Amino acid sequence: MALRDLKTPPASVTEASAALDALDDALVGGFGRLSAANLEALHGLHRSFAATPLAGELAAAIAGISRSEFLDRHFLVLAAARSAVLGAMHDALLAQACAALGRPAPEIEAIAAGAGQAAPPQVEVWLESARHWLMELALAGFANLELEILLPFQATLDAMSSEPALVRQHALLGGFLEEMLAVFPRRGEIAAPRRRWADLWARALVLAAGAPEPLRSRPTSGSLTIYGADLRQHDHLATLVVYGALAEEGAGTRLVRASVSASKVDVIQGAELGGLFAEVAPNLVAALASGQRLTLTKAPLLGCGDLIWEDSRTNLGAKAGALVEAAKLLAAAPALRPCLAPADRHPALIDELVFVPDSECAGGPPLPIERIPTTEDLLATDLAGNKGFVALLRFDGGAWGLQPLAIDKGKPLPRMVGAGLAAGAKGHKSSSLATLKERAGKLLRKKS
Amino acid sequence: MAKENRSVIQPRSLARARKVDKVPFVELYAGRLQGVVSSGSDEDRVYVSYFEAGTGNFYCSTNNNRPCGGLRGSPCKHLASLLDEALLQYGAERLVHGLGLSAEPDKVKRGGDLLRFIKGGPHKIEAGVVFSRFLTYLHHVSVKPTTAPIPEMGWFVR
Ligand SMILES: [Zn+2]
Numbered sequence: 014m015a016l017r018d019l020k021t022p023p024a025s026v027t028e029a030s031a032a033l034d035a036l037d038d039a040l041v042g043g044f045g046r047l048s049a050a051n052l053e054a055l056h057g058l059h060r061s062f063a064a065t066p067l068a069g070e071l072a073a074a075i076a077g078i079s080r081s082e083f084l085d086r087h088f089l090v091l092a093a094a095r096s097a098v099l100g101a102m103h104d105a106l107l108a109q110a111c112a113a114l115g116r117p118a119p120e121i122e123a124i125a126a127g128a129g130q131a132a133p134p135q136v137e138v139w140l141e142s143a144r145h146w147l148m149e150l151a152l153a154g155f156a157n158l159e160l161e162i163l164l165p166f167q168a169t170l171d172a173m174s175s176e177p178a179l180v181r182q183h184a185l186l187g188g189f190l191e192e193m194l195a196v197f198p199r200r201g202e203i204a205a206p207r208r209r210w211a212d213l214w215a216r217a218l219v220l221a222a223g224a225p226e227p228l229r230s231r232p233t234s235g236s237l238t239i240y241g242a243d244l245r246q247h248d249h250l251a252t253l254v255v256y257g258a259l260a261e262e263g264a265g266t267r268l269v270r271a272s273v274s275a276s277k278v279d280v281i282q283g284a285e286l287g288g289l290f291a292e293v294a295p296n297l298v299a300a301l302a303s304g305q306r307l308t309l310t311k312a313p314l315l316g317c318g319d320l321i322w323e324d325s326r327t328n329l330g331a332k333a334g335a336l337v338e339a340a341k342l343l344a345a346a347p348a349l350r351p352c353l354a355p356a357d358r359h360p361a362l363i364d365e366l367v368f369v370p371d372s373e374c375a376g377g378p379p380l381p382i383e384r385i386p387t388t389e390d391l392l393a394t395d396l397a398g399n400k401g402f403v404a405l406l407r408f409d410g411g412a413w414g415l416q417p418l419a420i421d422k423g424k425p426l427p428r429m430v431g432a433g434l435a436a437g438a439k440g441h442k443s444s445s446l447a448t449l450k451e452r453a454g455k456l457l458r459k460k461s
Numbered sequence: 462m463a464k465e466n467r468s469v470i471q472p473r474s475l476a477r478a479r480k481v482d483k484v485p486f487v488e489l490y491a492g493r494l495q496g497v498v499s500s501g502s503d504e505d506r507v508y509v510s511y512f513e514a515g516t517g518n519f520y521c522s523t524n525n526n527r528p529c530g531g532l533r534g535s536p537c538k539h540l541a542s543l544l545d546e547a548l549l550q551y552g553a554e555r556l557v558h559g560l561g562l563s564a565e566p567d568k569v570k571r572g573g574d575l576l577r578f579i580k581g582g583p584h585k586i587e588a589g590v591v592f593s594r595f596l597t598y599l600h601h602v603s604v605k606p607t608t609a610p611i612p613e614m615g616w617f618v619r
Contacts, residue, residue: 034466160491171597174604185613192472198492198514198561207465209616216613228609245614248476249601252614274611276604279476280550293606315610322608353612361468362615384469384618410467445481446602452485453599 016369016379016406018113019413023105026360029098030411032057036095037211043154044078044088052079058094067094085144085218088151092218095211100358106408107352110365114406116345119352122231122316129227132178136224139179142169143186143221147214155193155205163193174276182220184274188247189213212361219356230313230321235261236330237269237307237320239300240339240366241403241418242431244286244386248279251286253431255297256351256366256403256418257335258342259309259320266342268350268366271297271320280445283389284437288446291438296327302435304426306330318351336368336421339403343368365406369415371399383407383414390433395420403427471618474555484546486595489559494547495591497524498539508539509588509595514561517581524592532583536576544572 035054039047047055055075062068071094074087111118146166153162170190173183189210196203239257246252252274259269275289291298300307308328313321343366353362373379378396384407385393396402400421407414419429426432440447464470485507487496495511498521508529510521521529521539531537547556553566562578569575 030466164491171600174600177607177609180607180609181611181613184611185616188613188617194491195472195489198559205465206467206470209468209470212468213616220613245617246619247617250611250614250617252611252617254614270610271608272610273606273608274614275606276601278598278601280478280481281602282476282478285478289602289606293608317610319610357612359468362612364615384471387471387475387619409469443482445478448481449485449599449602453603456596457599457603 015113015115016367016373016413016415019110019380019406022408022411022413023109026102026105027411029102032061033095033098033211034207036091037207040151040211040214041155041205041207043152043157044083045152045154047079055079055091058091058098061098062094065097067097083148083152085141085148088148089144089218089222092215093222095215096219096356096359099212099360100355102360103353103358103363106360107363107365110363110406110413114346114365114367117348119318119350120348121352121354122314122318122349124229124231124316126229127227129229131227132224133176135172136176136178139169139173139176140182140221140223142166143182144218147218147221150214155207155210156202158193158196158199158203160194160197163190166190178225180274181225182217184250184252185213185217185220187249189217191248212359216359228315228321230315232311233259233261233314233320234310234312235259235264235308237271237309237327238333238335238338239304239307239429240335240343241405241429242301243364243405243416243418244388244430246277246286246386249276251275251277251281251289253286253290253294253297253434255301255431256364256405258338265347265349267318267347268342269314269318269320270351270364271322273297273322278449281449284433285444285446287434287437288440288444290434294322294324295438296324296329297322298431298434298438300329301429301431302433303329304332304335306333317354318349336401336403336419336427339419340368340370340401343403360408363406363408367404367406367415368401369404370401374399374401378415380406381412381414382417383409384416386430388430388433391417391420391428391430393417395422395428398422469616469618474552475619476550477552479546479549484542486598487543487546487550488594488598489547489551489555490594494543494556494560495594496543496546497592497595498542509591510537510539510543511586511591512536512540512543512560512579513581513584514559516584517560517579518584519579519581520583520585522585522588524588526588528585534582536579541573541576544575546572548572548575
């Protein structure tokens with residue numbers, strides 16, 4: 014393994030990134046008043062798609078926008094083109110990483126469609142509202158946002174929150190709106206985080222293109238060993254993502270992801286999140302703290318390596334020497350491991366699971382450390398004197414980095430993100446969560 | 462590399478955990494600091510209070526739009542509690558910016574220290590505007606968690 018070799022990204026990625034910057038400048042300044050440079054960037058984008066199926070639609074979209082024909086369809090095409098560029102960047106980066114790590118490219122397992130439920134009809138109405146709102150944002154430009162543009166979408170967003178088919182849309186749109194609202198009261202032009210907001214805008218628009226397909230899963234049974242976890246959150250959602258190895262019955266060992274996402278409010282933080290996650294995944298939360306394996310029985314698994322957690326299909330088992338196993342298995346990771354669906358590919362979402370042995374940490378970690386969530390469970394300072402750590406290989410801002418998930422400190426249990434959640438899962442009567450839930454029980458019942 | 466070229470940015474200041482029994486709801490939203498404050502005497506009564514950024518206007522009433530008796534040209538105790546809890550939740554820098562005040566964040570020790578920077582007067586708004594935000598807030602802790610993957614949360618680190 015040679016993480017240290019990942020010093021510079023492939024040249025194609027750097028070039029594509031510069032082209033995106035030019036496009037994203039139009040989103041910052043606003044499509045309602047494009048400059049000559051903005052228009053040139055749009056035509057440059059079109060040229061780079063010349064021999065692709067998107068070329069015709071892209072030409073029509075750019076021509077339409079140039080003559081002030083503002084249709085959400087045009088912006089959707091632009092967002093799709095931007096996503097395609099990022100998908101290609103993702104592929105080039107992942108190929109570079111796999112070559113450096115000496116591992117095969119991840120494989121997506123083909124799974125037949127099941128008898129999933131179609132999304133209810135109001136979903137199309139909400140998605141249309143989202144597309145329209147996103148177009149309004151693009152016309153105004155991130156630097157010129159006004160509350161009058163942002164606030165009208167709040168009602169749609171709130172309505173979406175109870176619709177299971179739109180969890181991804183709601184998670185993204187909610188986080189994006191919250192971030193934009195945080196700049197108010199604004200003082201002059203907004204210093205927009207260009208790449209980030211353009212990413213969120215484009216992904217939101219692509220996700221709003223139409224009602225999502227039901228997930229395709231197949232049942233799997235076997236023994237799951239947790240190697241590490243990540244905690245992601247904005248004010249109204251927290252997501253716990255667990256990474257581990259699944260020794261599948263009748264098959265080999267593969268890597269998997271499992272996630273739990275809980276709607277929440279800003280004052281619910283730290284261990285208290287455990288109380289929310291444990292509502293649907295108590296065994297997963299318990300295993301993070303205890304280091305126990307989990308036995309799965311006919312648990313649903315998606316093609317990209319995501320387990321859909323159903324706690325009733327799991328049992329806590331014996332304690333595992335997780336990081337010792339991780340060191341062995343991740344030295345030559347199996348091709349069946351978590352990855353992104355083709356439509357979801359993006360450099361910032363690359364999450365290759367790696368083990369960094371202490372021998373590679375002489376003189377500091379082999380790559381810059383980034384994205385450690387705010388938690389007492391694992392701190393950047395825990396890396397001092399580590400005996401190896403499990404991390405996600407990350408790419409952002411033009412460079413590779415490492416996000417530690419679990420750190421071997423020579424103790425029976427590693428330092429691991431999420432290990433402290435079990436303490437909050439028991440729930441205390443005086444906790445903020447309990448207080449708010451009690452009020453919700455009274456008030457929301459009264460209202461309905 | 463500059464922030465403008467990064468996809469994932471950890472926010473500078475985060476809302477903090479705080480006890481929510483006396484003041485169950487505080488938010489900086491759309492140019493207002495607003496919230497819901499429990500009545501000291503009646504368990505089932507709540508006051509809806511707000512300060513507006515810029516103008517410095519404020520108001521306090523029950524959720525049934527009955528004006529707060531403590532509001533006599535200057536902020537009542539509920540509004541003072543709202544500031545105290547907002548300081549705990551957001552920290553001085555974000556609160557001072559959120560209200561557009563001229564106070565120096567480093568010198569703010571209690572929410573009450575900000576009262577002298579509030580230049581506006583009582584200005585009635587419908588309590589329902591804020592109270593419906595509170596109900597939405599409570600709805601957030603009542604939605605069942607999901608175990609479907611949400612790749613987009615990869616953008617949100619804190
Ligand atoms: Zn009052």
